[in-house]
Amino acid sequence: MWLFHRGAVLLATALFSSGLIAEETMTVELTFTPDLNNGRNVYETCASCHLPEGWGSSDGAYPQIAGQHQQVLLKQLLDIRDGHRENSIMYPFVQERTIGGYQSLVDVVTYITRMPMHPRHKQGPFSDFSDEYKQGEQLYQKHCASCHGAEGGGNDKTRTPKLYGQHYPYVLRQIDLIRKELRSVDPVMKGGVDQLSPEELMMIVNYVSWIEVPEGEKAPSANWRNTDFY
CATH class of the missing domain: 1.10.760.10 (Cytochrome c-like domain)
Structure with missing residues (x-):
């Protein structure tokens, strides 16, 4: 009690x-x-x-x-x-x-x-031809898409972050911090992370890292520079 x-x-x-x-x-x-x-x-x-x-x-x-x-x-x-x-x-x-x-x-x-x-952020080790990618996609759509969107676009109004375009090692590290209770998040997010194994979480993060950034949101090339600072 x-x-x-x-x-x-x-x-x-x-x-x-x-x-x-x-x-x-x-x-x-x-x-x-x-x-x-x-x-x-x-x-x-x-x-x-x-x-x-x-x-x-x-x-x-x-x-x-x-x-x-x-x-x-x-x-x-x-x-x-x-x-x-x-x-x-x-x-x-x-x-x-x-x-x-x-x-x-x-x-x-x-x-x-x-x-x-x-336009070329760091992606996970398993490409879209792999079983790990396919499993990650299924897990993402089941556990994550309702908040983060089917394509990982998040939602500004609900303060849900975009996931596409983010570096694979960064997202993996944040998930690990959440799982170990070293980063506080929304209780819904914490509950979702807790019900998945580390391997399942890795496959989800891998899948997310391979979602293509929409054309209108990415730089024309990896050589693009912010002219405000050059």
Whole structure:
């Protein structure tokens, strides 16, 4: 009985916390009009790790953030700043004394959202001809598509991230952190991860990494450079 009560309290706390962040995210987005010039200036700090193009690193140390949904980016920055997501590297950079207030947050995420994705992000080891890919597709459509979309496009309004275009090692690492309870996420996401084996999760992440980025959202070539910084 005590265990049930404790679990219910933890779930309620998680839901309440995620609800507050969602409300803050929406309020901030609706209150401030984006200033892309300031967004570019703020992003200069981000570019040292995420690159001027926002493409991150293929080894998964830094995610591709270019082209991600605006509310997703805003929520992640607020989560880290407010201590709801553990990220010791990012934490100093999202504080008001470093990045500025809400206005600067809106400016920089709007700037990032408009950047094209890498046309050749790091993919998983199993191509679309493999059994692992096919199993991953089936598992994804069964367990993930209802929130992240059949093609991994996510949803800006629900703050559900795009999965296509993200580096395979990065997504795999995030899933492992969630599974080990080292990263806090929505209870629905945590429940979905918990019911799958590490092998099944790997096949899902592999499948997602092979989903093609839509033509209108990716750079014309891997040699494209963000001229704001060159």
